[in-house]
Amino acid sequence: MAQDIRDLFEADKEHQKDEMLSEGHEARFLEKLNASLPQDPPKSEFNWMSIAASLVILFALSFGGYTFFKSDKMVEPQQQVVETEVAPVAKTKTLGDLSPDLKKVEDYYLASIHTELSKVELTPANKELIDGYIQRLEELTNEYKKLSVELTESGPSALTVNALIDNLKLRLNLLYRLRDQLKEFSTDAFAEEAIEQSI
Structure with missing residues (x-):
């Protein structure tokens, strides 16, 4: 084997x-x-x-x-170089420049304001209503800029900081009121349309 x-x-x-x-x-x-x-x-x-x-x-x-x-x-x-003294432009301070907590507050309100503005739908029927609110918002935004300049020039104070926060709150509340009125306006328009169709 x-x-x-x-x-x-x-x-x-x-x-x-x-x-x-x-x-x-x-x-x-x-x-x-x-x-x-x-x-x-x-x-x-x-x-x-x-x-x-x-x-x-x-x-x-x-x-x-x-x-x-x-x-x-x-x-x-042909060009002549003329040296002039230019005053340095100071950057306008905002709430976010003062402390991280105030920056969070400012960012929250600004994000909420932008979100609410993005939700607004402009139609020929509600244009007049929206224009009135936008004009008021522009006035509040200009006031916010003036308060920021005051904050930059005078330094932080409780009064200025509170005024800036109140301005942001007011703008956001104004947009909430606009949203509510647009809802009422659309339901009223819907109701009127339904009545007209039933007649």
């Missing part, structure tokens, strides 16, 4: 000799392989393209640098 491993290898060698490849098989295989693979680009074309691309980039950078530095240094002779 047990066979010698050497005998098995000998038998396998004889079998392999019978299955040898035909003569010239390897050469034909290599020819087919070379024919199916893509050819390398000629070296001269590759070098020519890389040199051309390098020159284009070099010219572009040179031109860009020339125009950049030329515009900084060149002053037209």
Whole structure:
């Protein structure tokens, strides 16, 4: 039952000799392989393209640098430079500049105001009503700007901070009233339309 491993290898060698490849098989295989693979680009074309691309980039950078530095240094002779003292413009302070908590309050009210304004739908029927509210909002916004200038010039005080917060509250409440009146207006218009259709 047990066979010698050497005998098995000998038998396998004889079998392999019978299955040898035909003569010239390897050469034909290599020819087919070379024919199916893509050819390398000629070296001269590759070098020519890389040199051309390098020159284009070099010219572009040179031109860009020339125009950049030329515009900084060149002053037209017709223009006279007159130096005047300009008072530095101070940035107007807001509630958010005073403390993080006040910034949260200001951001909340401003976001709510913008949200309510975005919900307003202007129609020819409610245009007059909305125009009146928008005019009042503009007045309150201008007052808020004046209070911000006062805050910047005089510094923070409880009176100014409270006035700014009250202004934001008033604007938001004004928009809530506008929303409620628009709802009433639309329900009244709907009711009138239903009455007209029933008659």
